[in-house]
Amino acid sequence: MNERGRQSRNVEVNFRFPELGFDEGAERRRSSFNRALQNLNRPNASKESIDDAVETMQDLSRQKFPPAMYIVGGWKVDGEHVPKNSEDGLALLQKAADKNYGPALYEIGIRQVEGCDLARGEGNGLDLLRQAATLGSLQAQFHLGTRYEQGKGVPRKLDRARRYFRLCAAKGVALPEREYVQAMAWFELAGEQGLAEAKTIFSKEAANLTPSQAAWVRTLKAQLVPK
Secondary structure, eight states: OOTTOGGGGOOOOOSOOGGGTTOHHHHHHHHHHHHHHHHHHSTTOOHHHHHHHHHHHHHHHHTTOHHHHHHHHHHHHHTSSSOOOHHHHHHHHHHHHHTTOHHHHHHHHHHHHHTSSSOOOHHHHHHHHHHHHHTTOHHHHHHHHHHHHHTSSSOOOHHHHHHHHHHHHHTTTTSOHHHHHHHHHHHHHHHHTTOHHHHHHHHHHGGGOOHHHHHHHHHHHHHHSOO
16 A cells, blocks of 8 residues: 555544635535435445445545545546546546645655556655645655655755654644554654654654554555555
8 A cells, every 4th residue: 555545534624714715614514524424434334334334435525625626536436436437437536636635646646656547746745745845744744754754756855844744743732543553653664764753753752652653554554554
């Protein structure tokens, strides 16, 4: 599983988008999105509950709600919950990115960096990742921190690497549990590969993991290791 893992799409929206304003309709969409996502992630959720959540997410996507366009776009690319249609899925991801939704900017950027699904364009892809990192994308922050620590495709700048890694670590308390645990899995894996800053961050934070979170970290690590 690579850096575009499905974990990155399971994020509740706990903030408002400037372009959507503070109107009641936007608040309803945000609340509907979070309820649908919770139902999708609920253990042993019924088929009816999942079907209702998928329909809600698709309806929100049709209303051009960026987080929903991002979720449904990812589903279409992967063939998850909806028929596989990579072209339509990428178009939805791009629309969400055009709304400055950080996770969608990451998805488009990393595909350009890797030349996966989209034409390879490392320079433009890295610019999108930097925008995504500024907008709070954990994946983008970690990816850029790793690049600057290794000097991979960019000048090796340890101060900049530390800044990106610290952005990840600073979000530990505020992140939804799934995102927090995923971050710890990334940090431990990177530390084992010799990234000193990631190892330091994981060492400081590991004591705060509950036994179930520690087990979850081990599971995610196994998924994140390239096959």
